[in-house]
Amino acid sequence: MTATSPRWTHRPEGSTWGDWGPDDxxxxxxxxxxxxxxxxxxxxxxxxxxxxxxxxxxxxxxVLNPRRxxxxxxxxxxKNGRPNMTYPxxxxxxxxxxxxxxxxxxxxxxxxxxxxxxxxIGQMFDVDGDGRPEDVFYNGWxxxxxIAGPLVxxxxxxxxxxxxxxxxxxxxxxxxxxxxQGRAVMIDLEAHFGRTGKLIGYDELRQVLDADRIVxxxxxxxxxxxxxAQMLLDMNRNPDADVLFGTTSALNxxxxxLLQWITDSGAVALIADNYAVEILPARPxxxxxxxxLPLHAHCLFKLxxxxxxxxxxxxxxxxxxxxxxxxxxxxxPPLRLPGAVGSPATPVATV
Numbered sequence: 095m096t097a098t099s100p101r102w103t104h105r106p107e108g109s110t111w112g113d114w115g116p117d118d119x120x121x122x123x124x125x126x127x128x129x130x131x132x133x134x135x136x137x138x139x140x141x142x143x144x145x146x147x148x149x150x151x152x153x154x155x156x157v158l159n160p161r162r163x164x165x166x167x168x169x170x171x172x173k174n175g176r177p178n179m180t181y182p183x184x185x186x187x188x189x190x191x192x193x194x195x196x197x198x199x200x201x202x203x204x205x206x207x208x209x210x211x212x213x214x215i216g217q218m219f220d221v222d223g224d225g226r227p228e229d230v231f232y233n234g235w236x237x238x239x240x241i242a243g244p245l246v247x248x249x250x251x252x253x254x255x256x257x258x259x260x261x262x263x264x265x266x267x268x269x270x271x272x273x274x275q276g277r278a279v280m281i282d283l284e285a286h287f288g289r290t291g292k293l294i295g296y297d298e299l300r301q302v303l304d305a306d307r308i309v310x311x312x313x314x315x316x317x318x319x320x321x322x323a324q325m326l327l328d329m330n331r332n333p334d335a336d337v338l339f340g341t342t343s344a345l346n347x348x349x350x351x352l353l354q355w356i357t358d359s360g361a362v363a364l365i366a367d368n369y370a371v372e373i374l375p376a377r378p379x380x381x382x383x384x385x386x387l388p389l390h391a392h393c394l395f396k397l398x399x400x401x402x403x404x405x406x407x408x409x410x411x412x413x414x415x416x417x418x419x420x421x422x423x424x425x426x427p428p429l430r431l432p433g434a435v436g437s438p439a440t441p442v443a444t445v
Contacts (some may be wrong), residue, residue: 101234102221108357109396111233118233119268121212121398122362125313126276133313134277134423138444144410146426146441147207148323153404154331158338158369166200204436207323209428210401211269213241213261213435215390232398235263241435260433269400269437270430276362278315278424278443279308282411289321289341293373296351308420312360315424319411320344322368323404344373347389356389357397364393365402402426402439410443419445 098112105111114124151164204210216231229237240263283294286302302308310316322342326333344366346352356364364371372389385391393399414420423444428437 099234101236102230103223104221105234106217106219106396110398111396116233118398119212119235119264120272121232121400122360123269123272123274123398123400125360125362126272126274127313130276130313134275137277137419137421138423140445142413142445144413144443144445146405146407146410146424146443147439148326148404148406150201150206150438152206152331153326153333154329155333157333157335162202162205164205165202167197168199170196170198201438203429203431203434203438204403205438207404207406207439207441208402209266209269209426209437209439210390210394210403211261211264211266211428211435211437212394212398212400213264214401215387215394216241217385217391217395219395231264232395233264240264261435262433264435265432266428266434266437267430267432270427272427273425274427275423275425276313276315278317278365278422279310280317280319280407280411280414280420280422281308282306282319282415283343284319284321284411285415287343289325290343291340292343293346293377294343294352295346295349296355299345299352299355306420310359310361314359314361315363315365315426316359316361317402317405317407317411317424318343318345318364318366318368318371319407320366320368321408322366323406324367324408326404327406339369339374342368344368345371345389346377347372347387347392348377348379353389353392356393356399361399363400363402364389365405367405367407368403370403371401402441405439405441410445413445417445 099116110121156163212232216229216237218227219230220227221230221234231241235241241261242259281302283302292298320342322338325338372387376386376388393401424441426439426441428439431437
């Protein structure tokens with residue numbers, strides 16, 4: 095397929111830019127066809143459901159990321175100035191019998207169980223072939239207009255930006271409209287490597303796939319259980335970062351064969367119960383300039399493969415293993431929040 099776009103004259107090698115049109119904002123989610131939804135439904139045999147979300151006040155504190163803070167939940171103010179506390183309050187109308195409660199929340203959208211949109215990670219890339227890299231995101235959407243913050247970079251110099259901020263393109267709202275329902279595959283890394291802090295490259299992944307006879311097909315969601323989210327629950331909102339990152343598995347984003355497997359698999363998303371799907375920090379880069387999050391760059395920037403992080407997979411993975419299964423129906427839309435680069439999710443697995 096010949097890919098063309100008004101925003102770029104050449105695309106990153108091995109990318110899917112333009113494969114679904116010059117203005118595509120869904121990436122591999124385009125593979126969630128009616129047939130893939132039916133394939134997911136075909137995996138439902140028991141009518142049993144599993145919640146795949148942590149409570150949204152986990153992990154607790156800001157030890158794992160100082161820029162991400164726990165939600166602040168509070169009641170709305172009523173006309174009489176009295177706060178609508180955590181118990182029902184009488185209506186302002188003295189003749190009414192209603193008890194009314196409304197809440198509001200200050201929410202860091204990527205604090206807990208979350209989706210990364212394709213606007214989450216961009217790269218500096220020479221889209222025009224003029225030798226000068228541009229700040230761009232998947233399919234060549236531009237930083238500063240399509241995905242905008244308070245500053246825009248021109249070369250090495252930042253300048254103030256007073257236009258509409260947020261993900262004007264590639265936001266999680268697109269994912270919500272796509273509904274995100276289809277067949278998912280569980281890869282149980284914890285069952286094979288325990289809590290050893292195993293770095294997962296292609297060889298380790300292949301070992302698990304072969305041992306459990308797992309096949310990933312184009313259009314599938316791929317879930318990876320490491321034990322990280324269960325440890326978060328066990329730590330009861332007091333996370334120990336050294337223990338969490340030191341004892342649970344994560345993908346090696348520097349392993350080129352692993353990245354090629356992601357490309358070849360046709361997976362629409364990689365979903366893990368750990369913090370970033372890939373190991374943090376990444377292994378050292380052999381090049382002078384490279385992405386600090388290589389798997390994020392490969393998936394979000396090049397392929398249009400969304401990432402799900404800190405999903406609660408324990409009960410589902412245990413049930414699947416006990417029943418000698420790996421596939422299930424996944425329903426997992428994010429918030430339909432225009433402009434957001436990430437979103438909490440309450441995914442549901444049905445088996």
